[in-house]
Amino acid sequence: MPPLRAKKPAATAGAKGPRPHATTTENQEEGAQVKRSSSPPHGAPKKRTAFIDITNAHKVQISFPGRRKKKEATKKPPARKASAPSSVATKNQANLKKCSSESSEDAPAERETPEEVEEEEEEEEEEEEAAAAPVEELVVAAPPAGGEVPAHLQKQHVPAEFDIDSESSEDCYMCPEYAKDIFDYLKRREEKFVLVDYMSTQPSLNPEMRAILIDWLVEVQENFELYHETLYLAVKMTDHYLARTPVDRELLQLVGSTTMLIASKFEERSPPCVDDFLYICDDAYRREEIISMEADILQSLRFDISIPIPYRFLRRYAKCVSAGMDTLTLARFFCEMSLMEMELVTERGSLLASACLLLALVTRDLGGWSPILQFHSGYRTAELSPVVRKLHRILSAPPDDKLRAIRNKYSHQVFFEVASLPLVSGDLLEEALSQ
Template identity: 50%
Template sequence: MPLALRRKPKTVTVQQIHQDKPSGAPTQRQNKRRSSGSPKGQQPQKRAAFGDIANAKLIRKDDGKKKGTTVTSKKSTTIQQALKAKSLAVKAKPEVIPEKVGEVTDDDDSLEIIMSQGSSQESSSSMSPSSSSQSSVSSSMTENSDEVVLMNHKNEERTAEFDIKDAVAAISLQETPAYDDIDEENKGDPNQSPIYAQDIFNYLKERELLTPIQSYFEKQPEVNTHMRAVLVDWLVEVQENFELNHETLYLAVKLVDRYLMKKVVTRDVLQLLGATALFIACKYDERCPPALDDFKYICDDAYERQQFIDTEMAILRLLDFDLGIPLSYRFLRRYAKCAHASMETLTLARFILEHSLMESQFLETRDSKIAAAALLLAFKMTKTGEWDATLVHYSSYKASELMELTKQLNSMLTATPNKQLMTIRNKYSHKVFYEVAKLPPVDVLQL
């Protein structure tokens, strides 16, 4: 029996999808996916983020500059002994010694090639034409031997560096007090990668040192701390309306800060920069990212479609397409899992951490440290946990090292909120988020 012929499906090109409607036809907006499940049940509002401060004067940066907090670890005597033993055990490769041209000495794991320049000059003056060819051959052999020695030296340094890291890691594990293996219970679930979880977060901590963020307000003549706070507040509103992941919000703020650290922008394109950074973060982290027209709509059609595309290319080129940035929210979830924190305590720590995004004083603070301080402050506000040995092991921070940053976060919550920047407080004042924004801060005497 012959098969029934099917009608050929219609093909739509990309140009037809993005083709604008005729000017005479009325424009109709389709109801795209919005925040039907948001706490307020509201539709996304299109507004210009800086429309309310169009005539405001620029607020200059404070004279007092916050110093970046660093954590220094003291090496114990056992670590020094292990490192010394490792450095002595590294020398296992044969050395290539040059012939009577230089002396090679091995002192403190370093090679110094001392060339006898005076003797070489005297020998060159008394050299006959017949021995010139032999001297050129010997000099070339000497140069090759010197290069081999230097290459062996570099390889030995790299091997010693890796061995030192392994020795320090092994000794630190032995000296750490007893802690709970939080990945043991997930070894049967490959989706959570329990075998590589600790290595992943160790890599993120190494990335923190390679991608630091420095204060850039002295380089930006038209951007100040208040305007950055307004932009972050608007990004939180967009994230809530579009029901985006929290990682998407934190990544967007990081992209904005890293771009402003390297490029001077004007005031009129700051919202375009924030919206485009959020658009890039959605592509990186969301399963179903919103369309570009959604971001154009949410900006009240203040920018054209091509402006978004050009800004996206400019951000990616300037950052060298490096989007794997360590985020404080990822560290917070890891630490909360270590402490087996309740959902209410975790939500309170999320509120503290998200509120700190608007504060420029925490711009240079490491993400892993501010996440640990936010969780410690949540423990003290709810009185539901302590900073035990497990948290010390997985965060590499002691409670005493986090106390100064915890006081700064508590002062942030104690300060009178700005009426123009209430999106985060209103968000976490809903019952869905356990109304954690209404909890009182900790008394300063109790910290």
């Protein structure tokens, strides 16, 4: 496999500009949104909307004097039950005659053709028959017995001590009414994206090559200042594509850069363009190759790229214990390090996020897996222990000098230099897991 070459992206229209290093609540993950002028040039025709014309302008009908409009056949709604049907029918017939006489007085005199006379007589006969018909009773569907809501639509009761969304009731962007339902849905959706160890089906690849690719994708995420969600989604799509399609080692970097392009379109406000990814690959591939690979990946994944990623669960679970930004960043460092490990590819995102948060809490001596975390995650400490032990073993191993992107990234002061913090000892970890 050729060495992965990376350049800092050129200042193109699709890439984001540099940002100052200042600590924010999200470690400077948000980028400036590109503003585009919407005013047309002088003398240019007015542009149409992106979708269809949603106004009623196209429905305006122009009536010409002296020309009789043809009545459209409309389905009449059933009339309500009345005490005296004969009187209602008489009033309807009188109103119809009155309306027809007023319209004939307003319209200028015009000689009618035999076809129009015959058509008018047929309409009058239909109106008389409708007026003479008995009034139908309005049938109202009976409500379900007892007003019971189906089980799948019933909202799960959240105890007051486990409620973490009521404090955001005034913030519509937090969706407090649906937050738990959304994450429960994502957790159920994980079953569709369970992976197995696919490396045995890749004759030209090995776990070390995949780790080099992930390390390079972290550098791409930093150079383009992309969201962390974009990185996680790109890694997930890469694994799902490799689990379905054998790939030659010379095309592995093309797969990684293409999944990052797709993830950027899915997550970013202003995603980098194709030329930016060609430049970051040092022009190792052509434009037609990355576009063809994009189509191949999307078709292989059946265009279902809304894959639950551990990063989203991690932020949700950290909110349960009101974890500080330094603790959350430490858990994010553990979670990002897990991306390079092939033995953790088979783990579900929610389970991996829970294990990373538990290891961060124990490392900072903030307690273990509390009941509120068990309620929202659905995992007990015994279910998390095997993954926590794997993470501890991986992080305790001597770092590889060739794979330094994540450690260098989290050694910066913006990320509280969490990569340089000492890891909890094995004895303390076992004591916390046994509780």
